[in-house]
Amino acid sequence: MIYTITFNPSIDYMVSVDHFKLGTVNRTSQEYLLPGGKGINVSIVLHNLGIDSTALGFIAGFTGKEIENRVTNDFGVQCDFIDVENGYSRINFKLKSDEESEVNGNGPMINKEHIDKLYNKLSCLQAGDILILSGSIPKCLSDDIYSEIMEKLTDKNIEIVVDATGDLLMKVLKHKPFVIKPNNHELAEMFHVKLFGTQDIVKYAKKLQEMGAKNVLISMAGDGALFICENGKVYFSNAPKGQVKNSVGAGDSMVAGFVAGYEKTKDYVQAFRMGVATGSASAFSENLATASEVEKLLQEIKEVEYEY
Ligand SMILES: Nc1ncnc2c1ncn2[C@@H]1O[C@H](COP(=O)(O)OP(=O)(O)O)[C@@H](O)[C@H]1O
Numbered sequence: 001m002i003y004t005i006t007f008n009p010s011i012d013y014m015v016s017v018d019h020f021k022l023g024t025v026n027r028t029s030q031e032y033l034l035p036g037g038k039g040i041n042v043s044i045v046l047h048n049l050g051i052d053s054t055a056l057g058f059i060a061g062f063t064g065k066e067i068e069n070r071v072t073n074d075f076g077v078q079c080d081f082i083d084v085e086n087g088y089s090r091i092n093f094k095l096k097s098d099e100e101s102e103v104n105g106n107g108p109m110i111n112k113e114h115i116d117k118l119y120n121k122l123s124c125l126q127a128g129d130i131l132i133l134s135g136s137i138p139k140c141l142s143d144d145i146y147s148e149i150m151e152k153l154t155d156k157n158i159e160i161v162v163d164a165t166g167d168l169l170m171k172v173l174k175h176k177p178f179v180i181k182p183n184n185h186e187l188a189e190m191f192h193v194k195l196f197g198t199q200d201i202v203k204y205a206k207k208l209q210e211m212g213a214k215n216v217l218i219s220m221a222g223d224g225a226l227f228i229c230e231n232g233k234v235y236f237s238n239a240p241k242g243q244v245k246n247s248v249g250a251g252d253s254m255v256a257g258f259v260a261g262y263e264k265t266k267d268y269v270q271a272f273r274m275g276v277a278t279g280s281a282s283a284f285s286e287n288l289a290t291a292s293e294v295e296k297l298l299q300e301i302k303e304v305e306y307e308y
């Protein structure tokens with residue numbers, strides 16, 4: 001079974017404004033609401049690709065109820081959220097104009113009792129399960145939390161995928177996550193460096209592998225992706241060309257595509273190709289990728305082994 005955990009689910013308020021101007025009243029040309037949060041998006045895309053998962057995490061208030069309702073009823077994902085019963089799940093503002101901008105909220109308080117409830121649910125995980133830890137955590141929690149979860153599951157033979165950044169990600173490396181997926185900007189921030197070109201990106205991605213990650217996926221939006229594989233090889237893939245309609249969730253879709261590809265083939269290169277195609281299929285759609293959209297783009301993926 002596959003489980004995702006979203007510590008900080010959201011309602012994503014998607015707003016389009018023609019030529020947004022800061023400091024004036026702007027009017028929307030389009031607006032809609034989507035349930036969001038990285039693990040939730042991964043579960044939705046897995047479902048679209050024909051793979052079941054259970055979405056775990058924390059919700060609160062009327063927004064939390066709406067997230068749960070939409071994820072379950074509109075997207076067919078099985079949810080097992082913990083209601084923290086104070087505050088409300090965040091509303092993240094996604095502005096599409098001449099450029100794309102995002103404002104992501106902080107999220108409700110999660111206390112020890114809620115974390116214990118999560119650990120209780122995680123105690124049911126079994127050997128061979130996959131757990132995906134995705135996204136930010138509310139400020140009230142320590143950035144050791146992903147590492148603590150991994151530590152608790154150490155001897156259970158569960159593959160753990162982590163899509164996070166900063167110390168939240170750095171601190172899990174010692175537990176040897178199966179895959180991590182920072183984007184190239186997050187990679188640079190984590191090492192406090194500026195990265196110039198592929199060679200540089202590979203150098204720092206390899207450091208994450210040396211620090212413990214088995215596999216490292218580096219997404220680079222329209223510039224494609226790199227895959228530092230546990231077999232010692234490095235692969236680069238182009239991103240297919242197309243019209244970007246909404247790149248929110250492209251990274252989550254890449255994670256879902258990789259996991260789906262690996263589940264189906266147990267082949268890293270196939271998983272990488274699926275990851276890139278799924279990320280791009282979401283970027284080229286208002287909504288998250290569907291199986292047929294991914295299938296079409298798969299033919300355009302041309303990965304090459306990158307000589308480092
Ligand atoms: N403009 C784009 N054109 C084509 N593919 C894209 C584009 N933006 C994202 N993607 C696809 O989605 C993947 C993840 O996107 P990225 O923006 O790097 O992730 P994140 O959302 O985590 O920052 C990329 O590797 C690529 O395959």
Ligand SMILES: O=P(O)(O)OC[C@H]1O[C@](O)(COP(=O)(O)O)[C@@H](O)[C@@H]1O
Nearest residue numbers: 036037038092135136249250251252
């Ligand atoms: O937990 P974070 O890092 O604040 O990110 C939450 C946001 O990320 C998303 O899951 C999209 O993520 P990506 O664009 O990186 O795939 C949104 O749905 C959500 O608003």
